[in-house]
Amino acid sequence: MAKKITPRKEDYSKWYNEIVVQANLAENSAVRGCMVIKPYGYAIWERMQNELDKMFKETGHENAYFPLFVPKSLFEAEEKNAEGFAKECAIVTHYRLKNDSMNKGKLTLDPSAKLEEELIVRPTSEAVIWNTYKSWIQSYRDLPILINQWANVVRWEMRTRLFLRTAEFLWQEGHTAHATKEEALEEAKLMNKIYANFVENFMAIPVIQGIKSKSERFAGAEKTFCIEALMQDGKALQAGTSHFLGQNFAKAFDVKFASKNGGLEHVWATSWGVSTRLIGALIMTHSDDNGLVLPPNLAPYQVVIVPIYKGEKQKEDVFKVAERIKRKLISNDIRVKFDDRDKFKPGFKFNEYELKGVPLRISVGPKDIENGKVEVARRDDFSKSLVNQSQLINYIENQLINIQKVLFDRAKKFQKENTTRVDNFDDFKDVLNKKGGFVLAHWDGAEVTENAIKNETKATIRCIPYSKKEETGRCVYSGNPSKGRVFFAKAY
Amino acid sequence: MAKKITPRKEDYSKWYNEIVVQANLAENSAVRGCMVIKPYGYAIWERMQNELDKMFKETGHENAYFPLFVPKSLFEAEEKNAEGFAKECAIVTHYRLKNDSMNKGKLTLDPSAKLEEELIVRPTSEAVIWNTYKSWIQSYRDLPILINQWANVVRWEMRTRLFLRTAEFLWQEGHTAHATKEEALEEAKLMNKIYANFVENFMAIPVIQGIKSKSERFAGAEKTFCIEALMQDGKALQAGTSHFLGQNFAKAFDVKFASKNGGLEHVWATSWGVSTRLIGALIMTHSDDNGLVLPPNLAPYQVVIVPIYKGEKQKEDVFKVAERIKRKLISNDIRVKFDDRDKFKPGFKFNEYELKGVPLRISVGPKDIENGKVEVARRDDFSKSLVNQSQLINYIENQLINIQKVLFDRAKKFQKENTTRVDNFDDFKDVLNKKGGFVLAHWDGAEVTENAIKNETKATIRCIPYSKKEETGRCVYSGNPSKGRVFFAKAY
Numbered sequence: 001m002a003k004k005i006t007p008r009k010e011d012y013s014k015w016y017n018e019i020v021v022q023a024n025l026a027e028n029s030a031v032r033g034c035m036v037i038k039p040y041g042y043a044i045w046e047r048m049q050n051e052l053d054k055m056f057k058e059t060g061h062e063n064a065y066f067p068l069f070v071p072k073s074l075f076e077a078e079e080k081n082a083e084g085f086a087k088e089c090a091i092v093t094h095y096r097l098k099n100d101s102m103n104k105g106k107l108t109l110d111p112s113a114k115l116e117e118e119l120i121v122r123p124t125s126e127a128v129i130w131n132t133y134k135s136w137i138q139s140y141r142d143l144p145i146l147i148n149q150w151a152n153v154v155r156w157e158m159r160t161r162l163f164l165r166t167a168e169f170l171w172q173e174g175h176t177a178h179a180t181k182e183e184a185l186e187e188a189k190l191m192n193k194i195y196a197n198f199v200e201n202f203m204a205i206p207v208i209q210g211i212k213s214k215s216e217r218f219a220g221a222e223k224t225f226c227i228e229a230l231m232q233d234g235k236a237l238q239a240g241t242s243h244f245l246g247q248n249f250a251k252a253f254d255v256k257f258a259s260k261n262g263g264l265e266h267v268w269a270t271s272w273g274v275s276t277r278l279i280g281a282l283i284m285t286h287s288d289d290n291g292l293v294l295p296p297n298l299a300p301y302q303v304v305i306v307p308i309y310k311g312e313k314q315k316e317d318v319f320k321v322a323e324r325i326k327r328k329l330i331s332n333d334i335r336v337k338f339d340d341r342d343k344f345k346p347g348f349k350f351n352e353y354e355l356k357g358v359p360l361r362i363s364v365g366p367k368d369i370e371n372g373k374v375e376v377a378r379r380d381d382f383s384k385s386l387v388n389q390s391q392l393i394n395y396i397e398n399q400l401i402n403i404q405k406v407l408f409d410r411a412k413k414f415q416k417e418n419t420t421r422v423d424n425f426d427d428f429k430d431v432l433n434k435k436g437g438f439v440l441a442h443w444d445g446a447e448v449t450e451n452a453i454k455n456e457t458k459a460t461i462r463c464i465p466y467s468k469k470e471e472t473g474r475c476v477y478s479g480n481p482s483k484g485r486v487f488f489a490k491a492y
Numbered sequence: 493m494a495k496k497i498t499p500r501k502e503d504y505s506k507w508y509n510e511i512v513v514q515a516n517l518a519e520n521s522a523v524r525g526c527m528v529i530k531p532y533g534y535a536i537w538e539r540m541q542n543e544l545d546k547m548f549k550e551t552g553h554e555n556a557y558f559p560l561f562v563p564k565s566l567f568e569a570e571e572k573n574a575e576g577f578a579k580e581c582a583i584v585t586h587y588r589l590k591n592d593s594m595n596k597g598k599l600t601l602d603p604s605a606k607l608e609e610e611l612i613v614r615p616t617s618e619a620v621i622w623n624t625y626k627s628w629i630q631s632y633r634d635l636p637i638l639i640n641q642w643a644n645v646v647r648w649e650m651r652t653r654l655f656l657r658t659a660e661f662l663w664q665e666g667h668t669a670h671a672t673k674e675e676a677l678e679e680a681k682l683m684n685k686i687y688a689n690f691v692e693n694f695m696a697i698p699v700i701q702g703i704k705s706k707s708e709r710f711a712g713a714e715k716t717f718c719i720e721a722l723m724q725d726g727k728a729l730q731a732g733t734s735h736f737l738g739q740n741f742a743k744a745f746d747v748k749f750a751s752k753n754g755g756l757e758h759v760w761a762t763s764w765g766v767s768t769r770l771i772g773a774l775i776m777t778h779s780d781d782n783g784l785v786l787p788p789n790l791a792p793y794q795v796v797i798v799p800i801y802k803g804e805k806q807k808e809d810v811f812k813v814a815e816r817i818k819r820k821l822i823s824n825d826i827r828v829k830f831d832d833r834d835k836f837k838p839g840f841k842f843n844e845y846e847l848k849g850v851p852l853r854i855s856v857g858p859k860d861i862e863n864g865k866v867e868v869a870r871r872d873d874f875s876k877s878l879v880n881q882s883q884l885i886n887y888i889e890n891q892l893i894n895i896q897k898v899l900f901d902r903a904k905k906f907q908k909e910n911t912t913r914v915d916n917f918d919d920f921k922d923v924l925n926k927k928g929g930f931v932l933a934h935w936d937g938a939e940v941t942e943n944a945i946k947n948e949t950k951a952t953i954r955c956i957p958y959s960k961k962e963e964t965g966r967c968v969y970s971g972n973p974s975k976g977r978v979f980f981a982k983a984y
Contacts, residue, residue: 030566030623031611034559039639042556064534067526068613068644068660069582072589074522076599086589086599090561092613093585093601095648097564097578107568107578109585109610118601119523121560121584121613131522141835147531152560152644156587168560343633 005355007289012233019283020162023292023356026279033160033167037276040356043300045170045276049150051202051297052172052274055194061146061174066128068152069119074127078252081126084219088156090121090167121154126220126271129175130249137177137267139258144187145177163280164237164492171275174242177267179257181246184268185223188244191272192225195240203278204295204408205229205285206415207239208438208487210465215447218271222246228462228487230415231284234436236462236489239281242272280492285411286380292357293380295407296400301337303329303396304358306349308365322364325374325392332393334400354379359403360396380406421485428476428488432457438489442482444475453477453488463487497847499781504725505653511775512654515784515848518771525652525659529768532848535792536771537662541642543694543789544664544766547686553638553666558620560644561611566619570744573618576711580648582613582659613646618712618763621667622741629669629759631750636679637669655772656729656984663767666734669759671749673738676760677715680736683764684717687732695770696787696900697721697777698907699731700930700979702957707939710763714738720954720979722907723776726928728954728981731773734764772984777903778872784849785872787899788892793829795821795888796850798841800857814856817866817884824885826892846871851895852888872898913977920968920980924949930981934974936967945969951980 005022006014020026025041037045053063069092076082096113100106122128129147136142154168174191178184192209199205207227217224221243229239250256250266259265286293296302305322309315322338329336337358339349346363353361361377368374374392377384380403387395418437422428431439443449443461454460464486475482497514498506512518517533529537545555561584568574588605592598614620621639628634646660666683670676684701691697699719709716713735721731742748742758751757778785788794797814801807814830821828829850831841838855845853853869860866866884869876872895879887910929914920923931935941935953946952956978967974 027624029559029620030563031559031561031620034561036559036624037557039554039556043554045557046555062531062535063538064531065529065537065662067521067523067528068646069523069526071523072599075589076597079597082599089587089589090584090611091586091589091601092582094583095581097567097581097583097612105568105571107564107574109583119582120589128521128523132519132528154560170557 005289005291008232015289016280016284017162019287019292025283025292026162028162031167033157035162035166035168037170040300041279044279044282044294044298047298047300048202048278049172052198053150055198056148056172056174059146059190059194061148061176063149064147065149065151066125066132068122070122070125070128072118072120074131075120077127077131078220078249080248081124081220085120085123085155088158089123090154090156092119092121122151123153123155124271124273125149125151125153125173125175126245126249127253130253130255130269133175133177133267134253134255137255137257140179140260143177143179143257143267144183146174146187147176148172148174161280163276163283165277169276171273173273174271176270177250177255178270179259179265179268181268184246184270185244188223188225188242188270188272191242191270192227192240195242195272195274196227199227199229199239199278199281200408202295202297203282203285204297204404204411205239205281206408206412208463208465210463210467210487212241213447213450213461213464213486215450216461218243220245220248221271222248226463228489229281229285230418230438230489231281231492232414233284234418234490236438236487236491237277237281237284238462238491239278240272240274243270245269245271286407287357291355293407294357294359296359296404299335299357299359301335301358302400303334303336303360303362304349304353305336305338305362305364306346306353307338307340308346308363314366317369318364318366321369321374321389325362325364325389328393329396332397334393334396360399362392378403419487422476423473425476428453429457432459432488432490436490438462438487440485441476441488442473442484443486444478444480444482446478446480449475449478449480458490459488460491461486462489462491497781497783500724507781508772508776509654511779511784517775517784518654520654523659525649527654527658527660529662532792533771536774536786536790537768539790539792540694540770541664544690545642547690548640548664548666551682551686553640553668555641556639557641557643558617558624560614562614562617562620564610564612566623567612569619569623570712570741572740573616573712577612577615577647581615582646582648584611584613614643615645615647616763616765617641617643617645617665617667618737618741618761619745622745622747622761625667625669625759626745626747629747629749632671632752635669635671635749635759636675638666638679639668640664640666653772655768655775657769661768663765665765666763668762669742669747670762671751671757671760673760676738676762677736680715680717680734680762680764683734683762684719684732687734687764687766688719691719691721691731691770691773692900694787694789695774695777696789696896696903697731697773698900698904700955700957702955702959702979704733705939705942705953705956705978707942708953710735712737712740713763714740718955720981721773721777722910722930722981723773723984724906725776726910726982728930728979728983729769729773729776730954730983731770732764732766735762737761737763778899779849783847785899786849786851788851788896791827791849791851793827793850794892795826795828795852795854796841796845797828797830797854797856798838798845799830799832800838800855806858809861810856810858813861813866813881817854817856817881820885821888824889826885826888852891854884870895911979914968915965917968920945920951921949924951924980924982928982930954930979932977933968933980934965934976935978936970936972936974938970938972941967941970941972945980950982952983953978954981954983955979
């Protein structure tokens with residue numbers, strides 16, 4: 001806890017890892033590429049789940065649960081999707097261990113318990129879900145189906161980083177079925193909007209909304225809507241995607257419905273998801289060299305109360321005031337923790353909550369009690385104020401609103417300052433190498449151009465923005481005509 | 493929906509399956525032994541999660557998340573636990589598929605992507621968690637650790653039944669670490685009490701509380717506390733267990749702490765869990781030949797409003813009243829659904845909600861509006877009342893409380909009537925075969941006796957009750973001295 005964090009300028013990647021570990025968010029496990037999400041990190045995920053779940057339900061979605069395993073034959077059914085995930089999946093081949101006759105106390109695979117068909121641990125659930133929808137959908141009356149699932153998924157990534165890229169991660173995956181193309185497209189757009197709303201207003205992370213180029217699309221999708229955020233090191237992070245899947249999965253799994261006018265048609269599909277990766281985005285958007293910084297809407301506790309006292313008498317007096325403040329805050333729906341631990345000194349606690357990014361810290365000491373005041377310290381700008389206890393609730397409420405806004409505005413400003421319009425490829429490379437961030441440039445729409453740019457610069461098209469103006473120009477790479485600028489960046 | 497359910501007397505097991513499927517709770521999937529939990533079934537699970545989670549947090553527990561996979565070497569570390577689960581686990585051996593050169597469009601295991609060490613899909617998480625706790629615990633200051641996890645687990649059962657026994661199921665698993673034996677024992681007992689409280693007061697299922705005999709204990713536990721429920725067919729169902737693990741896992745994973753007086757000691761452990769199996773218990777405790785019956789505290793919606801009308805004018809009037817009632821119920825924290833679907837007739841809806849066990853149904857028709865009344869029907873006893881709209885909220889609130897109580901009392905009465913004291917082995921067998929239920933009999937405490945009884949009758953010791961009176965007697969099987977009666981039963 002007492003260790004200093006490596007400054008961002010010195011080693012950004014080290015800074016990130018140290019925050020994750022020292023703020024008690026997560027750590028690597030004994031299982032290659034899999035992380036342990038520690039209670040404080042998980043509490044943040046629970047806050048995210050609660051809020052998203054509410055948003056999903058308010059827009060008519062229900063939760064359900066589908067199997068962890070995908071039989072290989074189902075996995076193969078939608079070709080592009082299979083291709084996209086075959087190279088990085090965990091495969092179950094046996095269902096029993098037996099005693100190892102060569103090694104006492106050790107176990108070994110039982111060859112007689114080999115599965116006839118291998119099972120893939122789901123990297124995503126389209127296959128298993130569309131195979132299920134087949135029996136749920138007969139007529140237009142059965143549509144739409146609006147289902148979400150909270151689940152773990154596994155993708156066998158070779159290079160992993162806590163939260164950002166792990167072999168197992170937690171996410172939600174929505175899977176909807178519709179009678180018409182228009183309705184499915186509307187659904188995918190709606191979820192894109194919900195994600196943007198959640199990430200901006202709740203996590204205080206500004207995003208660019210738009211669609212993905214063909215090569216950056218989800219395997220099996222016809223159109224992928226995305227939100228893209230910009231991290232403090234100038235790299236982009238894909239924060240949430242919603243896919244219009246066309247009739248690809250309905251065709252792969254033969255899911256048809258009797259339409260109102262009597263025909264038999266394939267069903268239209270969407271899928272959409274956000275994951276624990278968002279916690280990585282959260283850290284890299286707001287945190288500083290002193291540790292995590294949490295937006296109040298997301299913080300597991302928004303306020304921490306630290307008592308300061310010497311001896312039993314002072315302790316009694318201070319605790320009485322602290323408890324009263326705690327009760328008042330709770331009754332005003334403010335999430336608060338009173339740190340009444342005896343075995344740690346106030347300085348140690350101050351340091352801990354700074355590292356953990358708690359938005360506001362109230363300290364209560366004997367002198368404060370005399371004056372009817374308490375000290376309130378902000379995590380984001382380290383400012384401190386003495387506040388009358390009678391005005392405390394009002395003050396705290398305003399500060400929480402203000403911090404949420406300040407964090408968003410600061411990140412928005414950073415995004416703006418690090419979005420650069422360029423009109424030739426030299427500038428393109430120059431900006432990418434020296435400044436980083438989003439590069440807003442003309443592109444001719446060709447995959448071959450996109451690939452060439454990627455090979456030369458490692459930058460990809462992050463997003464073709466909704467807000468694209470009809471501005472004719474010349475592709476920054478090929479010089480061919482372009483109808484508008486797109487966002488390039490190096491990305492996580 | 494229109495299909496009749498097979499009566500319990502005709503085929504109990506068929507009745508159970510039909511309720512699960514027709515009430516839209518769950519269904520079998522394409523993956524052997526794995527189920528799809530449908531939205532209505534999942535909504536019940538969410539209600540259970542919410543309530544349990546609150547109880548866990550109120551008693552100081554936090555949630556976290558640990559990896560899905562257990563490396564084989566960790567799995568082996570605690571011998572009894574490994575032995576207990578080795579015969580029924582899913583094993584990941586490869587991390588990549590490749591194109592099958594013999595079969596175009598098909599995929600096959602890539603032999604070059606064989607794992608050096610196999611991974612077991614967690615059947616339970618003691619191993620992976622205690623391997624993690626090792627680095628979290630140095631001193632008594634780090635204790636206790638009170639962590640819970642909501643997760644999926646896999647046990648490769650050969651004979652599966654929806655909710656009751658599935659290869660994959662959802663559960664929560666608590667894993668706590670303590671400085672003393674006494675504290676760990678207290679924790680295990682506390683969780684046993686919380687489970688009993690939840691199952692009795694929330695699910696309206698009466699249980700017997702006590703401990704398991706040695707042979708019925710969790711693999712790796714020193715003492716297993718349990719709650720046992722009795723189903724309508726006279727079979728028992730283990731509804732929740734909490735284990736005092738002693739120092740077994742601390743020793744297997746070398747987890748020691750510096751005690752207050754300077755020594756180095758092994759840590760004491762507990763684990764405890766309930767699963768989606770409880771939904772099976774719920775169905776088999778309360779439901780009848782007309783479908784599911786839900787206790788109000790657990791029902792996803794406690795009240796459904798069905799409008800009755802012909803033509804647009806009536807619809808408008810009826811909807812206005814129905815919407816007003818809905819708003820009033822919501823503002824009184826009553827979970828309500830207004831079924832405004834046009835494409836289904838009232839009779840169809842009545843049938844659907846009967847099948848789905850919604851505790852109260854309000855129907856609103858033109859005549860009711862004239863009289864200022866609505867009809868309220870109870871699911872549990874099918875009684876109907878005309879209630880003044882002005883008194884509706886009060887009436888509904890009282891009915892919900894009453895239904896909760898009636899369901900518990902009915903189940904308690906059944907449990908009592910189906911608990912039989914016997915004093916010789918002929919009566920023991922006779923009761924088991926003809927009447928079923930719990931058999932309360934003297935047992936000499938020997939495992940060999942327990943096994944002999946099991947072999948002859950299929951009955952096991954479900955529970956050595958807390959409430960056991962010090963009543964000396966003779967073992968019903970061996971004739972050896974016994975200090976008290978225990979609960980025997982055939983079980984799920």
